[in-house]
Amino acid sequence: MKKMIIRSLLALMVLGLALIIVSGCSKKEEKIKIGFNIPLTGDIPKVGEASKNAAEMLLADINAQGGLEVGGKKVPLEFFYEDNESKAESAVNVALKLIEQDGVVAIIGPNSSKQAVPAGGTCNDNRTPMVSPWSTNPDTTKNRPWVFRAAFLDPFQGPVAVNFATKQFKAKTSAVLFDISNDYSKGLAEIFKEVFEKKNGKKSIVAFESHGTKDQDFSAQLTKIINSNPDFIFVPDNYNQVALIVKQARDLGYKGPFMGSDAWGSAELMKLCGDDCKGQFFSTHYAAAGAKGATKEFIDRYEAKYGETPDDVAALTWDATRLVLQAIQDAGSYSSDLKTERKAIRDALSSIKEFAGITGSMKFDSQGDPIKCAVVVRIDENGNFVFAESVCP
Amino acid sequence: MDILIQNLLNALQWGSFYALIALGYTLVYGVLLLINFAHGDIFMVGAYIAFFVATALLGFLDFAPWMVLALTVPLTMILTAGVGVTLERIAYRPLRRKGAHRLYVVITALMCGLILENGNLALLGASRKKFPELLDKVIYTFGNVSVTNLKIIVIFAAIAVFLLLQFIVTKTKIGMAMRGISYDKFAIPLMGIPIDNVIVFTFVLGSGMAGLAGLLFAMSYPILEPYMGALIGWKAFIAAVVGGIGDIRGAFIGGFLLGFIEVGVVALFPSTFRDLFAFSILLVILWIKPTGLFGVAKTTKI
Secondary structure, three states, X not given: OHHHHHHHHHHHHHHHHHHHHHHHHOOOOOXXXXXXXXXXXXXXXXXXXXXXXXXXXXXXXXXXXXXXXXXXXXXXXXXXXXXXXXXXXXHHHHHHHHHHHHOOOEEEOOOOHHHHHHHHHHHHHOOOOEEEOOOOOHHHOOOOOOEEEOOOOHHHHHHHHHHHHHHHHOOOOEEEEEEOOOHHHHHHHHHHHHHHHHHHOOOOEEEEEEEOOOOOOOHHHHHHHHHOOOOEEEEOOOHHHHHHHHHHHHHOOOOOOEEEOHHHOOOOHHHHHHHHHOOOEEEEOOOOOOOOHHHHHHHHHHHHHHOOOOOHHHHXXXXXXXXXXXXXXXXXOOOOOHHHHHHHHHHHHHHOOEEEEOOEEEEEOOOOOEEOXXXXXXXXXXXXXXXXXXXXX | OHHHHHHHHHHHHHHHHHHHHHHHHHHHHHHHOOOOOOHHXXXXXXXXXXXXXXHHHHHOOOOOHHHHHHHHHHHHHHHXXXXXXXXXXXXXXXXXXXXXXXXXXXXXXXXXXXXXXXXXXXXXXXXXXXXXXXOOOOEEEEOOEEEEHHHHHHXXXXXXXXXXXXXXXXXXXXXXXXXXXXXXXXXXXXXOOXXXXXXHHHHHHHHHHHHHHHHHHHHHOOEEOOOHHHHHXXXXXXXXXXXXXXXXXXXXXXXXXXXXXXXXXXXXXOHHHHHHHHHHHHHHHHHHOOOOOOOOOOOOOO
């Protein structure tokens, strides 16, 4: 009896292995494989969902025409979506899986700097081009010739927030609350502090408080902040935490304004935050309201397909993916040898000097970072993100 | 001074949730000597049940928010108690019948918790749920101290639940039966006490309180996600151990103690030190008194 169970288990295992091998080898048709390293579960699932939606739309567009035209030949696309669970270590595993098992020619994502910084290292070491749509931390691309991005950088975003807030709130003092275990939040908070203090004097940041990613109660930090009586609170945090922070600050009697960063700009922010977030400002990559031209066309099609306004992540994923496709076309011919093709894409990416994306036109510097405009958005009474100001470098 | 009072209030609210969850751990442990590691996830299920009950009542029946609240409290507690009892029936009772060692029951409990979390993730997806506002928020301000009506309700609910449980366990017949089972599981059935019913009642009480905690938590921190119960459940368990697991006063005091330490550390130091300091202090308490503050070594618990 026992022997039979063991035998049947062994048989199952052999069968399973055979299946894996067969399915791995059966694909004969030539396809351009692009991997997506995105957070479909975890802290910011909406970010992954928006990325996937935009990518699916682009995939349908191109494959409907028979594929991407490379050197006179049409090659269909195939996208691999892998969930990095909003975790740094999973992002590295996902990158390795996409590179080694799926054999993709390029990777889009991860979105958040917390995952993009470590995954960027992995892609660089494995000589696979990676384009992060949303990561704004400088470390993502720094000294990594294989890593690119479609978003502006925090050293640019920080001063935008400082200048806008000083002008809008006539602020002389400020407090900061950030997520210490998130590269993005921590990096931006530090840049903000430096720029604000340079502008308003040494003691102008009256409170500089941190919290952890899984925290739900911020009352102790907020009590300290409110007691130091700042003109406004800068919160460079993900949208899900913003909703809790703003609400708890109001509960503790804070009546002043908040200033946010691009991680606020999710379609889910207003659903979670409600009335408390109305009237606040944040800096971001684009404003959907009042868009023109190709951007408008993208927004309309996305709305028709998914029933919601695309947030910045969706728009940036579209741009990042198109950057890669552009590079493949620029390379001239598609090679089925992975190493050659990856190298060709990297070279083509690094030689793109200007690109007209739907989040604005971008020029690339030697580091692979785009130089592009930032937008400051106000959340109006109906919960829409309305254009307030545009700042260009 | 204002900061001190404000932080005391913050700590009381935060500690209330630990206390409410720790009470559930302690009840089950007191009766069965089983650490029900699924309890944190029962708390999460409670929050989701409250969410669905409240949105259903608001959406389909169009009740006024205060009526919804009045109905959501008992419904959530009953339904969450149902989840707890179901776990007991399908996971713990069969093991108990077969006379399995306690270790296996604890591992089963861990698995049940993971099943609840991932089942939720698979069923409802990863995206967050926003809990509707059932209470007109009123902020009372005294000088620099602000407190919402919800905060006061949470603190009073924790105290009321503690008093109620203390009364049930020490003053009623079923409480006496619970203590009896804890004392000797094999002799008690011989006295004609239906042991299974008493155990089910224990799970009803513990899970019902977790449901109440879930509802109050969802009202205070209105963003729900499948893993919200994991960390707070672990911490409440530690609070219960420090208080002396099995003892109701211990769970109550332990929960508030952890709340005070956590808020206090953040108020004085950078928040990175919070868990390090909080759990170092708890470790020191256990060094000095390994049975916890109110624990008694190897005799009747509860």
